Amino acid sequence: MKPPKLHPSTSFVQLCKFALGKAADPQLVLLSADELEKAGDTDGARAIRDLVGTSMHSKSDATTVKSVVQLSGDELTRTSRIPVDRETSAPVASITVVKSLPTEGPVLSPKLAAGIESWVNEWHRAAELIEVGIEPARSCVLFGEPGTGKTQLALWLARQLELPVIVARLDGLMSSFLGTTSRNIGNLFDFANRHRALLVLDEFDAIAKLRDDPNEVGEIKRVVNTLLQKLDERAERGLTIGITNHPQLLDPAVWRRFELQIELPKPELGARVEIIGRYAEPLKFGDAQSKLLAVILEGASGAEIQDVVKSLKKSWILDSPTLSFAERLQTVISIHAARVSSEATGILNMPLRELARAFIERYAFNTVELGEVFGVNRTTISRWVS
The missing domain is CATH 3.40.50.300 (P-loop containing nucleotide triphosphate hydrolases)
Structure with missing residues (x-):
């Protein structure tokens, strides 16, 4: 004889919901859906499977946003209603x-x-x-x-x-x-x-x-x-x-x-070099280039360094590809005058040969480093500074 068709009541679905909320094994709850389907109640089976799917999705979401810090209170979302200033109607946060x-x-x-x-x-x-x-x-x-x-x-x-x-x-x-x-x-x-x-x-x-x-x-x-x-x-x-x-x-x-x-102090030399490397991406400055820029930007904040690096990246894209790093730096620093000391500005305004000598005398650069900065070989640098 064909078994009678079951018509699960709302209370039965609620019982499954309660079980899922109490961290019951969802596979056990799904067995109820299988039994209902065998009995001919496809609607009831579908309702329970949907319930399990929703529960598993919610638990997955909860896991991804679970906080390290255990605090009481409601969950904060983008749609949480922020209080406003009564006079201006502007949100306070x-x-x-x-x-x-x-x-x-x-x-x-x-x-x-x-x-x-x-x-x-x-x-x-x-x-x-x-x-x-x-x-x-x-x-x-x-x-x-x-x-x-x-x-x-x-x-x-x-x-x-x-x-x-x-x-x-x-x-x-x-x-x-x-x-x-x-x-x-x-x-x-x-x-x-x-x-x-x-x-x-x-x-x-x-x-x-x-x-x-x-x-x-x-x-x-x-x-x-x-x-x-x-x-x-x-x-x-x-x-x-x-x-x-x-x-x-x-x-x-x-x-x-x-x-x-x-x-949070202004960055020291090593930190300035690291900041330059971070914001230069996807470009990569040479070690001597990063060192020179970090020295020139002594006293600058991280945000100021980022602005100068951004201008240098623009120069690489928009200006002549034959320009050396030193020449690009001369141009860029001219539009970031407030971020550089007057001494450094004065040095960067020198002609290239005098500039090379100044980098040796003031910043202790060697001929190999200067070759990278000026885009020429060591022999040329030696001739400039002799």
Whole structure:
């Protein structure tokens, strides 16, 4: 006799859904679909197979975005509703999801890179610290001159921790109505505290000024106090990075709210060479060419070095292919005068033969290196400098 056709109720499908949610083996749930199909209930079987497929896809997605940092709160997505300034209707922050974060951080000195890595490691091994009653650091302030890679480092850190980022420029929270400024700060922190995310406070000095500044009025000081209160509240709930170009403007009480204080200096010679190599791609400068450019750009920030390298790459594409590196450098530096010392500018304005002698006397280049820089052989260089 043909078995009676089964008509599974909604409760049966819900039971399968519950089992999948409790991490049951999906193959066991699929057996139910097979039995239903054998019984003639193809619709019920299809519903259960679709349920298993959806569950497996969701678990796969959850695995790819699982954060290293275990924080409470809702998932932050591009569609999360960001609070806005009541006066201008402008959002008080922007959102960057993990997949959009940079995979490379700025070029740092070995010691600083090791220090940064130690903080990341705190969170990767947080369970070991918590076992002995120590919490990983939850806050950090990055300071240094413009172009030294502070924002890039903050976003790269979020990538290492697999956390999306809420970025707020604090100068954008300022309003001519001081009550609005305090409200913007409160709304921003309330939003951040509801989500699992890293909060990045850029242009931090816009609000966190010295409270004993005689030019500051009482209302501004109350705004600073609001910020301090919100930082205290967030210390128990999430990760926060402040960024400033003007550390001298920060209130001492603000400094105390950040467990870590990291200064990003302008790059030293070795770091400048590495930055040049990174941004020269897909071109490749010779060792002597990179060394010369790094020496010429002493005192430049990483961002400034990137701009000069970009101009050199354009020269290779647009200018005469017969130009030597030295000649290209003379042209490029003329349009980046503020990034080069007056001494270096004066040297680069010399005729080629005098320039070769200056590179030997001032920068200790040898004839082999100069041959690469000027695109001529050692004999020619020796004749120039004799």
